[in-house]
Structure formats: C-alpha cells, structure tokens
Amino acid sequence: xxxxxxxxxxxxxxxxxxxxxxxxxxxxxxxxxxxxxxxxxxxxxxxxxxxxxxxxxxxxxxxxxxxxxxxxxxxxxxxxxxxxxxxxxxxxxxxxxxxxxxxxxxxxxxxxxxxxxxxxxxxxxxxxxxxxxxxxxxxxxxxxxxxxxxxxxxxxxxxxxxxxxxxxxxxxxxxxxxxxxxxxxxxxxxxxxxxxxxxxxxxxxxxxxxxxxxxxxxxxxxxxxxxxxxxxxxxxx
Numbered sequence: 001x002x003x004x005x006x007x008x009x010x011x012x013x014x015x016x017x018x019x020x021x022x023x024x025x026x027x028x029x030x031x032x033x034x035x036x037x038x039x040x041x042x043x044x045x046x047x048x049x050x051x052x053x054x055x056x057x058x059x060x061x062x063x064x065x066x067x068x069x070x071x072x073x074x075x076x077x078x079x080x081x082x083x084x085x086x087x088x089x090x091x092x093x094x095x096x097x098x099x100x101x102x103x104x105x106x107x108x109x110x111x112x113x114x115x116x117x118x119x120x121x122x123x124x125x126x127x128x129x130x131x132x133x134x135x136x137x138x139x140x141x142x143x144x145x146x147x148x149x150x151x152x153x154x155x156x157x158x159x160x161x162x163x164x165x166x167x168x169x170x171x172x173x174x175x176x177x178x179x180x181x182x183x184x185x186x187x188x189x190x191x192x193x194x195x196x197x198x199x200x201x202x203x204x205x206x207x208x209x210x211x212x213x214x215x216x217x218x219x220x221x222x223x224x225x226x227x228x229x230x231x232x233x234x235x236x237x
Contacts (some may be wrong), residue, residue: 001029003217005085009033009076011120012088015043017138020210021086026052028214031079035061037073055168063089064111069119073127083133084217085124089116089156090138098151103190106152113156118163121178125171126168132175134217139180139210141230161228168226177225179216183209184232185228204231 012018013034025032026049034042039058046053061073063067076082091112093105117137124135143161146154159209161180168178185191187203212231215221 003028003030006083007031007080008084009036017092017206018088020206024210024214031055033057033076064115071111073123087117094150109152128176134177137180179227182230
C-alpha cells in the first residue's frame with residue numbers, strides 16, 4: 001500500500017486511461033480525487049473500485065482553464081496531503097496533411113493536450129513544493145516521432161513535453177519530481193472503433209501505462225525527474 005495516507009489528483013480520471021490510473025492508485029491505498037466535467041461519468045469507475053470507492057472523490061472542474069485547475073488542486077488538497085498529480089486529459093484530431101488541415105484543429109489540440117497540463121502544473125506546484133510529491137503528464141510517442149496526418153496533434157504533445165521538462169528543471173532538488181509518460185497506441189474501445197482493421201499486436205494496455213505512472217509517483221522513483229518514459233510494452237490480447 002505505497003500510497004496510504006496520501007492524496008492523488010487525477011485529471012481525466014473517467015477516461016479509458018484515467019480509469020486504470022484511478023484503480024491503480026486506489027489499490028495502493030491512496031485517496032483519489034478525480035477532476036472532470038461530468039460527475040455522472042464517475043459512476044462506472046466507482047462501481048468497479050468496490051470497497052475502495054470510499055476513498056474516491058470527484059471535483060467538477062475544467063482543467064483546461066486556469067480557474068478550473070486551481071479549484072481541482074484546492075479540492076484535492078483538503079482531502080489530505082496532496083502528494084501526486086496526474087494529468088490524463090487529452091484527445092486526438094487530424095488525419096489530413098498539414099496543408100489540408102483546418103486551422104481550428106491546432107486550436108483544439110492545444111486546448112486538449114497542452115493547456116490542461118500547463119494549468120495544472122501552475123496550480124499544483126506551490127502545493128507540492130510545501131510537502132513534496134510528483135507530477136506526471138501523459139504525453140505520447142508522437143511528441144518524438146510524429147507520423148503523417150498528425151501535425152497539430154504531435155505539435156501539441158511536443159509542447160506539453162517541453163513544459164514538463166522545463167518545470168522539472170525549475171523545481172529540481174526541491175522535493176518535487178515532474179515526469180512524462182509517452183504511450184504508444186493504447187488499446188481502448190475508442191481506438192478499436194476508430195481503427196477496426198489495425199493490427200493491435202503492438203498496442204499498449206491502459207494498465208501498463210497506469211503502472212508506469214504509479215511508479216513515477218512512488219517513493220521508488222525518488223531519483224527520477226525530467227524523464228520522458230516511453231510505454232510500448234504490455235499490449236492487450
């Protein structure tokens with residue numbers, strides 16, 4: 001129970017990856033606060049958690065806005081010592097060559113993939129600096145090796161990674177670690193629907209990504225900061 005007596009904030013905790021992250025922390029004894037836009041979406045997450053759902057809380061907050069990120073952090077901090085913040089908010093849009101892609105796609109990708117982590121970092125760092133802890137951002141392998149048809153998506157993820165690496169250096173040696181996980185294509189229902197003919201042999205399970213996040217937030221990773229950790233193994237059958 002590595003997180004007994006600790007509070008963890010998970011933004012995007014009702015999504016496919018977020019659910020796995022929430023359950024992983026609950027299994028380790030954490031009090032978990034989920035930040036999201038619709039509380040009703042927490043129902044299935046709580047139901048799957050069983051008795052551990054007693055340690056699961058929800059705060060309605062749009063973390064892509066500064067005020068929403070601040071309210072999410074404040075709500076988590078009152079539940080106990082806030083020792084970890086995970087941003088699993090994100091999304092994908094694209095498919096067209098950059099010259100054919102509408103300019104609105106870039107704005108949408110920056111709003112989904114850059115703004116939430118940036119605002120959460122700004123809100124969480126003062127709290128984490130008081131007692132120590134970890135911040136983990138979910139990025140993507142596309143930040144390092146973008147493929148055709150994902151210029152805006154890859155740019156937003158690369159920008160999110162840059163924020164993580166800069167923040168890690170700013171707080172290095174002050175008791176706070178800032179890291180990123182870079183999953184390959186995750187095996188989710190949404191991705192299966194979007195790519196029904198794809199070979200899923202190389203897709204990574206959300207549980208594998210959640211395990212990497214859990215490690216980066218744990219005491220075992222006390223010496224790890226400013227890391228961009230690829231997660232490409234642990235594929236689902």
